[in-house]
Amino acid sequence: MMTAEASTEERGLSDWARQFEVIVWTADAVTLQLLHVSPNAAGILGHPLEQWWTETDFLARHLHPEDRDDALSLFLDATRRRIGRSGVLRFLDANGQALPFLTKVLPREPCEGHVPELRCLMVRLERNTRASQEWERSEREREALLRKEHEARERAEALARQLAAGESRFRSIFESHLIGLVFSDNQGRILDANDAFLRIVGYSREDLETGRINFLDMTAPEFRAVTQRAVEDIEARGVTSTFEKEYVRKDGRRVPVLLGSVRLPASNQNATFVLDLTERKEAEAERERFFRLAPDMFCIAGMDGVFKRVNPAFTRILGWSKEELRARPFLDFIHPEDRGRGEETLAALKRGVAGPGLTVRVSCREGGWKWLAWNAVPVPETGLIYASARDVTQQREAKEQLVLAEQRMRTVINSGPLVLAVLDAEGRFVVSEGKGLRGLGLSPGQVVGRSALEMYANEPEVLELLQRGLRGETCSAIVRTAGRTFEVFYQPVLDEAGRLTSLSIASLDVTERVRVEAEREELIRQLMHERSILQAVLQQLPYSVYIAEAPSGKLFLANAQAEAQIRGPAEPARNLEEYRAYPGFHADGRPYEPHEWPLARAITSGVPVMAEAVHVIRGDGSRGIVEYSATPVRDAQGHITHGVVMGVDVTARKVAEEERERLLEELKLAVSARDEFLGIASHELKTPLTPLALKLEALARAAGAEPDSPMARRLAPHLEVMRRQVKRLAVLVNDLLDVSNIRAGRLALTLEPEQCDLAALVRDVAGRFDTEVKHSGCEVRLHAPAPVLGAWDSSRLEQVVTNLLANAVKYGPGHPVTLSVEAVDGRARLTVHDQGIGIAPEDLQRIWGKFERAVSERHYGGLGLGLYITRQIVEALGGTVKAESTLGEGATFVVELPLQGGAARSA
Incomplete structure (x- = not known):
């Protein structure tokens, strides 16, 4: 219990605290049971004073759940260090609402025979305006408040009298470090202040005594208006509500403070308490900084699941803006498959149950989903949910990858030639897995429980290794058993005492590898043999070969042909610069610089040089031409280590090429003369053909006039033969004339285009082939269901159809020939298909050349110009022609033409 003097002091503090929203209490420093509480505590928090005294855990139960650990740390730290500590704590009023208080705690030195105590000053940070609202609604209550204010003033005056009477006790309070206390007049002059205040504003006692401290002068400009309203409230009501502002210290720095003032009429002064909010502001800034910069996601939501506040981590991780997140309930962002668990968790939070946490998929703004692990705590009295979330997508993916890795490992064990086994200390199989068991005639798990020592009792080599492993020895060996070869590793597993607990055995079936290694050894032997042969061949090659190191260019090998080629010794060069001594020249007579030689370029650039x-x-003074081809040689890492150059003496070939060029010029002249002859010959041949054809026609008419005469019967079969031969001769002459004109540039392949029907044209040409x-023995089948109209040179187009149909009849006797005419995708298509001898694949492109054919002219005749002229005409008409064939299965020719015809051109 408190002494009488202490009780008087506490009553004085309580009377002073009534003028503000301040609670003063004293508690047992060990049990935290309250020993004294200022009377206004009941009015501020709504709990009866009896409850404060009688409940031993009153403080713990009425602190906000999230602040209990901070409060306990604050109380214990003040007791342990015996210095004042402060912090912002939230207390729950009688309605469950959380009210924030700036809490200052000081330990009190224990009196002899008494337990240590804590003394606490709680200053309300948010004023409860409920009383003022009721005052505005009720005049009676306003009068009651005025009476309370009057009584408060009387108590303040009584307190002042008590303080005047007990100067020593008041001075101890005044000079305490709990709070800054100031006495001032209405002009802002500070008449007296304790050391706590002077420490807050940075002024000295001398500054105070000389009158150099003024409230208004220290007030930051932006807070002067609120300070002036506070002064007006004191003058009007004798008291002002607590408010925050900033002082400008003597050193120019700013300090945030909480102020509350009361008028002391007896002394015509204002009493003001000043609390330094620096720690609180820094704590708030630190908390806000942590909230903003935390890598995890923090949020506050209502019980309806709608976000009220989120930190920037939400936007960084999910991509949604704060506005988008607050616009919809949280459940809308959850993956449909996880939404049911989200609804259950929200329902539990509404009931006040925190739950074990929740991991769900949450949608991202740019698409896709993130796995978030949530932890949430409900606060029913505030109707809020405080939650944090961590992105565990990578962990989930890593876990999935681990599962996949385990599955892959299992797949490897069961698919590769492996045998994994574990023996216990007695040598019995505990595990037996792996695809390699098949080579031993076993299946996975088949030998579990059996003794390995008994299984391999008749195989001394395997038995010895097993015994060594069971003795705790790590070993490996190549073992042959059951006709297979295994590479076996024995790894004993020991306990802390060094005793064997199990023996792990990994066996790899290397039967195939041993076979391959034997083959490799044989291959190496063969390669060495072939290398000796290669060296012999290198010396006997008809070409010169040089090998140089890279990058120096040092020549270290030249075969015998190298010296024979230059008719002298091959001088070894130690570097690229010494290449200057070699007698090599460009075609214009300019000597080769060292870096210009093909070998030098190959090893410096890494690009092969071909046939330069x-x-x-030569050494005998003669001149020659050598074609050098150089290439770099790289190692396994791609670095150039050597260069190889091969030289071919092409002096004779160059002379032959010059001779060939001369002969080619002579040939061109001969071909030109031939073409000129063909042109003249075709004109001259065409001249007698016309009267010959007319005479045959006249003879045919005469025989037709007297069909029963002996002369008509003798002439009839010969006339038809003569007419076909004349017609064939006319075609050959026309082809020769076309080729001559094409080469001379005199043949216009297209005339003025005219509208014609390709289907009708093909039908007409097919009709003229009845005799052939x-x-x-062929049959012509025409498929032309509809007219195909276009603007083409009909005479040249008729020549194309005639050539293709003639070819089909010539090379497919006794088989049907199919003609098809149709319009496809805005183009006219003519298809000629025969079932004749076909064309070999290597001849499909050659047949389009002049005087070219795929078969012997002895059997089929002709000049080999029909397809060449056909392609020239089709391409001049803006179209294409192609051939498709399989040897022995006929051929198909496809002509495609634009419906508007092609531009006229000359070949």
């Missing part, structure tokens, strides 16, 4: 002609002067078709 170098003019050389019957003679060859």
Whole structure:
């Protein structure tokens, strides 16, 4: 219990505290049971004073759940260090609402025979305006408040009298470090202040005594208006509500403070308490900084699941803006498959149950989902949910990858030639897995429980290794058993005492590897043999070969042909610069610089040099031409280690090429003369053909006029043969004339285009082939269901159809020929298909050349110009022609033409 003097002091503090929203209490420093509470505590928090005294855990139960640990740390730290500590704590009023208080705790030195105590000053940070609202609604209550204010003033005056009477006790309070206390007049002059206040504003006692401290002068400009309203409230009501502002210290720095003032009429002064909020502001800033910069996601939500506040980590991780997140309930962002668990968790939080946490998929703004692990705590009295979340997508993916890795490992064990086994200390199989068991005629798990020592009792080599492993020895060996070869590793597993607990055995079936290694050894032997052969071949090659190191260019090998080629010794060069001594020249006579030689370029650039002609002067003084081809040689890492150059003496070939060029010029002249002859010959041949054809026609008419005469019967079969031969001769002459004109540039392949029907044109040409078709035993089948109209040179187009149909009849006797005409995708298509001898694949492109054919002219005749002229005409008409064939299965020719025709051109 408190002494009488202490009780008087506490009553004085309580009377002073009534003027503000301040609670003063004293508690047992060990049990935290309250020993004294200022009377206004009941009015501020709503709990009856009896409850404060009688409940031993009153403080713990009425602190906000989230602040209990901070409060306990604050109380214990003040007791342990015996210095004042302060902090912002939330207390729950009678309605469950959390009210924030700036809490200052000081330990009290224990009196002899008494337990240590804590003394606490709690200053309300948010004023409860409920009383003022009721005052505005009720005049009676306003009068009651005025009476309370009057009584408060009387108590303040009584307190002042008590303080005047007990100067020593008041001075101890005044000079305490709990709070800054100031006495001032209405002009802001500070008449007296304790050391706590002077420490807050940075002024000295001398500054105070000389009157150099003024409230208004220390007030930051932006807070002068609120300070002036506080002064007006004191003058009007004798008291002002607590408010925050900033002082400008003497050193120019700013300090945040909490102020509350009361008028002391007896002394015509204002009493003001000043609390330094620096720690609180820093704590708030630190908390806000942590909230903003925390890598995890923090949020506050209502019981309906709608976000009220989120930290920037939400936007960084999910991509949604704060506005988008607050616009919809949280459940809308959860993956449909996880939404049911989210609803259950929200329902539990509404009931006040925190739950074990929740991991769900949450949608991202740019698409996709993130796995978030949530922890949430409900606060029913505030209707809020405090939650944190961590992105565990990578952990989930890593876990899935681990599962996949285990599955892959299992797959490897069961798919590769492995045998994994574990023996207990007695040598019995505990594990037996792996695909390699098949080579031993076993299946996984088949030998579990059996003794390995008994299984391999008749195989001394295996038995010895097993015994060594069971004795705790790590060993490995190549073992042959059951006709297979295994590489076996024995790894004993020991306990802390060094005793064997199990023996792990890993066996790899290396039967195939041993076979391959034996083959490799044989291959190496063969390669060495072949290398000796290669060296012999290198010396006997008809080409010169040089090998140089890279990058120096040092020549270290030249075969015998190298010296024979230059008719002198091959001088070894130690570096690229010494290449200057070699007698090599460009075609224009300029000597080769060292870096210009093909070998030098290959090893410096890494690019092969192919068949570069170098003019050389041989050792006997003669001149020659050598074509050098150089290439770099790289190692396994791709670095150039050597260069190889091969030289071919092409002096004779160059002379032959010059001779060939001369002969080619002579040939061109001969071909030109031939073409000129063909042109003249075709004109001259065409001249007698026309009257010959007319005479045959006249003879045919005469025989037709008297069909029963002996002369008509003798002439009839010969006339038809003569007419076909004349017609064939006319076609050949026309082809020769076309080729001559094409080469001379005189043949216009297209005339003025005219509208014509390709289907009708093909039908007309097919009708003219009746005699040839019957003679060859063919049948022409025409598929032209609809007209195909276009602007083409009809005479040249008729020539194309005639050539293709003639070819089909010539090379497919006795088989049907199919003609098809149709319009496809805005183009006219003509298809000629025969079932004749076909064309070999290597001849499909050659047949389009002049005087080219795929078969012997002895059997089929012709000049080999029909397809060449056909392609020239089709391409001049803006179209394409192609051939498709399989040897022995006929051929198909496809012509495609634009419906508007092609531009006229000359070949």
